[in-house]
Amino acid sequence: MTTDVTTPASTGRVLGPVRASLIFVEALWTWYRRNWRATVVSSVVQPVLFLLALGFGLGSQVRPTEATGGLEYVVYLAPALLVATAAQIGAFESTYPVLSSFKWQQTYLAIAATPVSPGQILAGHLTWIGVRLGGSGAVYLLVAAVLGVLTGPGVLVTLLVAVLTGLAVAAPITAYAATIESEGQQFNAIFRFVVMPMTLFAGAFFPIEQLPAWIRPVAWITPVWHGTELGRGVVFGGLEWLPALGHLAFLLALFAAGAALATRNYRRRLSA
Amino acid sequence: MGENGALVHARDLVKQFGDFAAVRGIDVEVRRGEAFGFLGPNGAGKSSTMRMVACVSPRTGGDLRVLGMDPERDGPRIRARLGVVPQQDNLDSELTVRQNLHVYGRFFGLSKAHVRAKATELLDFAQLTDRAEDEVEPLSGGMKRRLTIARSLINDPELLLLDEPTTGLDPQARHLLWDRLFRLKQNGVTLIITTHYMDEAEQLCDRLVVMDGGRIVAEGSPSELIGRYSTREVLELRFPPGEPAPEADLDGLCDRLEVLPDRLLLYTADGEAVLAAAHARGVRPVSSLVRRSTLEDVFLHLTGRTLVD
Numbered sequence: 001m002t003t004d005v006t007t008p009a010s011t012g013r014v015l016g017p018v019r020a021s022l023i024f025v026e027a028l029w030t031w032y033r034r035n036w037r038a039t040v041v042s043s044v045v046q047p048v049l050f051l052l053a054l055g056f057g058l059g060s061q062v063r064p065t066e067a068t069g070g071l072e073y074v075v076y077l078a079p080a081l082l083v084a085t086a087a088q089i090g091a092f093e094s095t096y097p098v099l100s101s102f103k104w105q106q107t108y109l110a111i112a113a114t115p116v117s118p119g120q121i122l123a124g125h126l127t128w129i130g131v132r133l134g135g136s137g138a139v140y141l142l143v144a145a146v147l148g149v150l151t152g153p154g155v156l157v158t159l160l161v162a163v164l165t166g167l168a169v170a171a172p173i174t175a176y177a178a179t180i181e182s183e184g185q186q187f188n189a190i191f192r193f194v195v196m197p198m199t200l201f202a203g204a205f206f207p208i209e210q211l212p213a214w215i216r217p218v219a220w221i222t223p224v225w226h227g228t229e230l231g232r233g234v235v236f237g238g239l240e241w242l243p244a245l246g247h248l249a250f251l252l253a254l255f256a257a258g259a260a261l262a263t264r265n266y267r268r269r270l271s272a
Numbered sequence: 273m274g275e276n277g278a279l280v281h282a283r284d285l286v287k288q289f290g291d292f293a294a295v296r297g298i299d300v301e302v303r304r305g306e307a308f309g310f311l312g313p314n315g316a317g318k319s320s321t322m323r324m325v326a327c328v329s330p331r332t333g334g335d336l337r338v339l340g341m342d343p344e345r346d347g348p349r350i351r352a353r354l355g356v357v358p359q360q361d362n363l364d365s366e367l368t369v370r371q372n373l374h375v376y377g378r379f380f381g382l383s384k385a386h387v388r389a390k391a392t393e394l395l396d397f398a399q400l401t402d403r404a405e406d407e408v409e410p411l412s413g414g415m416k417r418r419l420t421i422a423r424s425l426i427n428d429p430e431l432l433l434l435d436e437p438t439t440g441l442d443p444q445a446r447h448l449l450w451d452r453l454f455r456l457k458q459n460g461v462t463l464i465i466t467t468h469y470m471d472e473a474e475q476l477c478d479r480l481v482v483m484d485g486g487r488i489v490a491e492g493s494p495s496e497l498i499g500r501y502s503t504r505e506v507l508e509l510r511f512p513p514g515e516p517a518p519e520a521d522l523d524g525l526c527d528r529l530e531v532l533p534d535r536l537l538l539y540t541a542d543g544e545a546v547l548a549a550a551h552a553r554g555v556r557p558v559s560s561l562v563r564r565s566t567l568e569d570v571f572l573h574l575t576g577r578t579l580v581d
Binding site: 008009010011012013014015019020023024026027030031034035105106107109110111112113114115116117270271272 | 330349351353376460
């Protein structure tokens with residue numbers, strides 16, 4: 001037996017929390033550089049198609065009215081599509097990718113064996129989604145600008161609102177995805193019964209005042225409604241300070257609650 | 273380090289999942305530079321123990337020191353100096369072989385330049401240099417395993433934890449892996465290995481504990497354990513299926529007799545002599561085999577069960 005062998009000291013060291021999350025983002029960026037093509041359709045092509053078909057196509061039949069703020073329909077739609085798409089991307093990035101990292105590829109388990117903690121993994125995951133939302137939103141805005149449907153640079157603030165909306169959707173879904181042990185059939189229900197109706201009916205394509213009065217409260221609790229109200233308000237004006245702060249507070253609160261829950265669930269699953 | 277220079281020091285270590293006690297109070301001491309094994313069947317508590325040592329699973333009770341620190345308080349600091357090879361490969365299958373090493377090394381706070389140089393060295397060690405730029409997904413099981421081991425070495429760990437390192441690999445791939453692990457040991461890396469293969473434990477471990485039902489049932493070097501719990505040789509007798517084995521006829525011929533579903537095991541110092549004596553008593557097996565005792569026999573003796581079934 002060898003008791004007096006000298007092992008050279010390990011080169012590993014503990015990263016600070018911010019740095020750890022950024023290294024996680026760096027790892028996903030390495031992945032994204034190889035695999036970005038697959039995401040272009042859902043992130044950029046799809047919203048642009050919606051803009052063309054519904055904005056220009058259907059929109060040509062819509063007269064500018066009070067409901068569209070007196071704007072051409074495509075102009076009215078453009079910032080809301082940015083927000084609604086961010087919600088969809090946020091939802092998707094928090095379902096199968098999270099489940100796979102826990103269960104199929106188990107890459108989270110690999111990282112949990114390094115000095116990086118479960119909470120830092122989650123922070124990295126959410127930061128990455130924010131980066132993804134910012135990037136694909138910027139590309140969408142470029143296309144929209146070329147199509148001439150943007151009214152001014154204020155839409156850059158809408159981009160921030162879109163990122164926040166996407167994260168407000170992502171955080172609670174991530175928390176849920178972290179608890180799933182099965183093959184993720186539950187995600188289809190989320191897309192069908194939450195994300196899709198929210199995209200269609202929560203104020204992105206038409207004001208929720210057009211909905212029957214009894215169902216409007218359902219729209220009020222969706223991040224897409226708060227996001228599109230805020231996102232339109234900052235480019236088209238007409239939004240008072242108080243409602244604007246209310247929308248912002250709702251999105252921040254949803255994100256914070258989701259992130260807190262997700263932190264707990266990541267810890268439970270990676271350190272049991 | 274901890275108590276008397278041990279890299280791992282556990283006293284009355286317990287792991288409980290709800291009502292189920294996976295580890296029921298074990299004492300373990302792993303010294304620097306040795307290859308230490310946990311041998312036992314599936315469900316013996318080996319992996320739960322490993323996860324506690326790896327600081328990814330808090331202990332329910334008892335005392336644990338890894339590299340002289342308490343996993344509860346210093347988990348990240350300990351993990352920074354460990355290498356972990358999990359039971360199931362968790363490589364990023366959509367990255368290349370080399371990228372898997374690069375990305376992983378960064379989580380240990382290593383610079384890009386350091387990780388690049390180290391990755392090249394480890395690819396060579398794992399004999400994966402010519403697959404370096406390939407995606408991981410299509411690699412063979414043995415290659416993925418070698419990559420997982422290479423990845424676990426990216427931070428030059430002082431203690432390497434290997435959970436069932438060769439399960440599911442073909443014999444050639446296993447021998448290649450064992451060879452790599454030997455080299456690590458020679459370089460002074462302390463190894464902790466769990467396995468339910470007795471040949472693996474005999475090949476790799478200086479010292480091991482036999483676990484069963486969350487407890488340690490024996491401890492020592494492979495040869496010590498065989499000397500203590502088994503005889504020098506074993507005579508294996510097979511009889512035609514369906515025919516009752518003539519246990520009574522063999523009475524008094526050997527030190528100990530084990531009846532398995534498909535054969536009898538006769539424990540003795542001299543297998544050939546016992547075989548001749550059995551023949552003289554008119555016992556006619558379909559086949560007979562005299563072999564050396566292994567850890568499998570130790571396990572059978574200690575628990576009354578076989579390791580792999």
